[in-house]
Amino acid sequence: MAALSFLSLLLILLLLPLCLLLLLSLIVRPRPVKIPLKNRHVFITGGSSGIGLALAHRAAAEGARVSILARSPDKLEEAKRAIRLATGIDVATFSADVRDFDALRRAAEEAGPVDLLLVNQGVVVAEELAKQGLDEVRFVIDVNLIGGFNMIKAFLPAMKARTDRRPASIALVSSQAGQVGIYGYTAYSASKFGLRGLAEALQQEVIADDIHVSLVFPPDTDTPGLAEENKRRPLLTSVIAGSSGAMKVDEVAEKALNGIKSGSFIVPCNFEGYLLAIVTAGLSPQRSYVMAFVEVVSASILRLTALFFQWNWYSSIEKWHAQSKQQL
Template identity: 55%
Template sequence: MAKALLMAALLLPAAAAFLRSRRDGARVPIIGRHVFISGGSSGIGLAIAKLAAAAGAAKISLLARDAAKLSAARAEILRESKGGVHVAVFSADVRDEGAVRRAVEEAGEIDVLVCNQGVFLPCELEKQAMEEIKFTMDVNVMGCFHLIRAALAGMKSGASEEKPRSIAIVSSQAGQIGVYGYTSYSASKFALRGLAEALHQELIGHNVYISLVFPPDTDTPGLSEELKRRPEMTSVVAGTSSCMTAEGVAKKTLAGIMAARFMVYCNFDGLMMGIATAGVSPQRSWAMALAEIFGSGFMRFIALCTQYYWSKAIAKGHQAKDKRM
């Protein structure tokens, strides 16, 4: 016990110096800036675009596959902003590196890049086709690499201490914990954390901040499609977290971007999981750093209880399924 207290006494001043060095008060302005959003034709992406326009962005660029949906999204943003923002749309598949690069070059220098595209096709691994698994990884992971690599050099060259820039990567609460039936989806969203943490280190000193966003189930057209094929046991696990509106997630996301936060949690469940899984992730907030330091042990206890509940519920569900068969 004495050794633990001594270690804490030695480490806390070092932690304090580190947190001060990360400029806890840094802000990423939106007014007059260019916000580029992938997956921006509907759902969370469109909601972020509307909020950015309302916050004073000068230009919004939307990238998605469906040209018709992009056109409708553009009209919606212009109508709600009363023409106060320039909106450009780009029809491209994030799996196509060349198409993504051409869209980014045509869009022009980006101040805030939001990698929001994503697919989720729930299915037990044994039953899921490899084509679906590869599709999930290509869109959710490689799509982010294509977007960030295309934009990064320009973002770094134009960033300054007065006007820092941001790359936001939209993960999922299924990127914080593994979820039954989400083997491919959780794998893709966990991968984004590794991407974000390593990229954060590469961009220290370049005035480009990384934000990693963890939405729960969100009421979007995508969720409606996912629910049609979600395994019964998945609902046992995923159903323990509340559903949010796209607008609610967008507000949390944009606030996190503007505050230059690394981890962006959208609800209380995400916050608690964030404390439990903080690991060695970057942290620029004194309050959150202390919550992680002193709350991680208790949250580990809660996590173990939750895993026990899930295991029992899944086992009971399998038993009931076997009886029906």
């Protein structure tokens, strides 16, 4: 009798995960999709350097027709030469500020229909809000968040009216600081958190047009922008943000483009990013029922892990302030 009860319990334990997987396979939305790149038009903002340039290299190497947009004509020409030298392919360049909607609308008209719009521009001005001027706060939000709205608003009409009816994509490059608030990143985190709300609502609005939204969450990445940021980044910001480590720009570009091509809504770039994606999943779309299973099963333990991270961060902050008071 005891053996029978044990077998029954074992059978139930085995069936529960299978039943959950079956349920998730029926309810996850949107459905899985693949975004082809070859012979399609990829338009990348912030494409003259850093992650944007690496994405342009990779997309061109995969046979896409690539356009890049940035503010500096000189940097755009330099990027164009570098991509031609590496891939033998010419890219189109557009000089515009993402804060200028009229300039973006003209660029959209000149570029023609886009199959993958990669909204990658971003600026970081790391400083405690008490010390930071509101002009800098507005600058960060205008470039990172309002610039995203401007780009999508300018390019979306032609994307919706495209004659190539294969699946298309709008990808937004956020940051791990867009998944969790970090000391010294009040303006930056706010701008990058905002992209998530934009992406989640936008996906519902464009799914009927077979347009699929991706949200990329890179950690610190070895780019000229990071080097510039580090010149004034508060020490506590480095202590907290540094726990995830920095990635090479080509690694981030590879992870990002692979996630976009698979239609993933959340695209993490490293192990910590995967953990953050799971613990912050909330009501975000999920195409993979396997990943949905991982999210459901691991939610409690990862929440506990997140609380340990918060404990560590706040302990670092308390220690820092205690040492500062002793030095006074």
